[in-house]
Amino acid sequence: MIEYKSIGFVNTREMFKKAYREGFAVPAYNFNNMEQLQAIMHACAETNSPVIIQVSKGARKYANPIMLRYMAEGAVRMVRDELKATFPIALHLDHGDSFDTCRSAIEYGFSSVMIDGSSLSYKDNIELTKKVVEYAHKYDVTVEGELGVLAGIEDDVVGEATTYTDPESVNDFVNKTRVDSLAISIGTSHGAYKFKLKPGEPMPELRFDILEEITKKLPEYPIVLHGSSSVPLEYIEMINNYGGKLEGASGVPEEQLRRAAKSSVCKINVDTDGRLVVTAKVREVLAKNPDKYDPRDYLGPAREALKELLIDKNVNVMGSAGQG
Numbered sequence: 001m002i003e004y005k006s007i008g009f010v011n012t013r014e015m016f017k018k019a020y021r022e023g024f025a026v027p028a029y030n031f032n033n034m035e036q037l038q039a040i041m042h043a044c045a046e047t048n049s050p051v052i053i054q055v056s057k058g059a060r061k062y063a064n065p066i067m068l069r070y071m072a073e074g075a076v077r078m079v080r081d082e083l084k085a086t087f088p089i090a091l092h093l094d095h096g097d098s099f100d101t102c103r104s105a106i107e108y109g110f111s112s113v114m115i116d117g118s119s120l121s122y123k124d125n126i127e128l129t130k131k132v133v134e135y136a137h138k139y140d141v142t143v144e145g146e147l148g149v150l151a152g153i154e155d156d157v158v159g160e161a162t163t164y165t166d167p168e169s170v171n172d173f174v175n176k177t178r179v180d181s182l183a184i185s186i187g188t189s190h191g192a193y194k195f196k197l198k199p200g201e202p203m204p205e206l207r208f209d210i211l212e213e214i215t216k217k218l219p220e221y222p223i224v225l226h227g228s229s230s231v232p233l234e235y236i237e238m239i240n241n242y243g244g245k246l247e248g249a250s251g252v253p254e255e256q257l258r259r260a261a262k263s264s265v266c267k268i269n270v271d272t273d274g275r276l277v278v279t280a281k282v283r284e285v286l287a288k289n290p291d292k293y294d295p296r297d298y299l300g301p302a303r304e305a306l307k308e309l310l311i312d313k314n315v316n317v318m319g320s321a322g323q324g
């Protein structure tokens with residue numbers, strides 16, 4: 001068992017208290033490789049922002065859990081010893097799919113885990129989430145649960161009513177599981193194709209009415225938004241201009257995320273935007289410099305572009321800059 005506190009991570013409890021009080025959201029950025037992690041750390045050091053670095057099941061498979069855990073430790077060392085920055089850092093398991101995955105992450109030194117029981121029945125979701133919470137709390141690790149299915153507005157198979165989180169059940173869920181934060185479904189979805197829009201059709205609004213109802217049922221309680229990339233047109237065009245083919249991509253407008261961050265939403269998850277900016281930059285560098293073959297020549301500029309994107313998010317979307 002590796003104690004996350006000895007590595008220099010914190011759990012999300014105090015982070016969320018402050019975020020709630022001050023009206024910002026803690027950014028939760030996914031990483032799979034060194035360049036992403038460096039970009040996140042430098043962006044948060046430059047903006048003095050708290051951060052949740054998160055690892056998905058896919059990331060664990062791609063990079064190896066031991067590798068990721070030591071990369072995260074290395075990142076903390078770099079931040080504290082070299083950048084001399086003190087902003088709080090949580091290491092979080094994103095979309096944990098079983099008790100064993102959560103337990104394994106806690107044993108590896110994660111300070112926070114998500115148990116995603118959203119595809120289970122309400123009763124089974126409660127049972128699994130409660131089991132993870134009971135285990136995690138023994139080690140002062142915080143747990144994020146999920147209620148409602150993040151299917152997205154474009155999904156015409158699942159009906160809207162079953163997709164969004166039901167405000168009537170949140171209180172019961174939190175009371176029975178004692179989960180520390182709750183991911184809800186109010187219209188966001190994962191990936192680069194969040195809304196199927198007809199030409200000229202405006203972006204739909206997130207269901208702020210549901211968020212308000214949930215906030216009333218759970219006062220002072222931290223809410224989490226997944227699927228919160230904005231899919232900037234600039235990067236879609238760059239990708240397409242340099243040989244890519246992403247058609248009809250769309251994301252959540254930044255103003256809506258800013259509005260959410262000012263409310264009970266204390267954690268906002270972003271992965272896709274980072275993927276897009278890295279891909280756009282790599283494509284651009286290679287297209288303009290066909291003679292390049294050293295990965296540092298294209299991953300370096302991609303890392304820099306990602307850092308700039310995250311700085312902008314911390315300042316203008318999360319409102320977390322200066323809150324470290």
Ligand code: G3H
Pocket residue numbers: 030056057058059094095190271272
């Ligand atoms: O929630 C999904 C995250 O973007 C992680 O995606 O499972 O492809 O690593 P992944």
Ligand code: 13P
Pocket residue numbers: 030094095189190191192225226227228229230269270271272273
């Ligand atoms: P995006 O795909 O919108 O970046 O969402 C990421 C996410 O929710 C990770 O859990």
Ligand code: ZN
Pocket residue numbers: 095190226227269
């Ligand atoms: Zn997610």
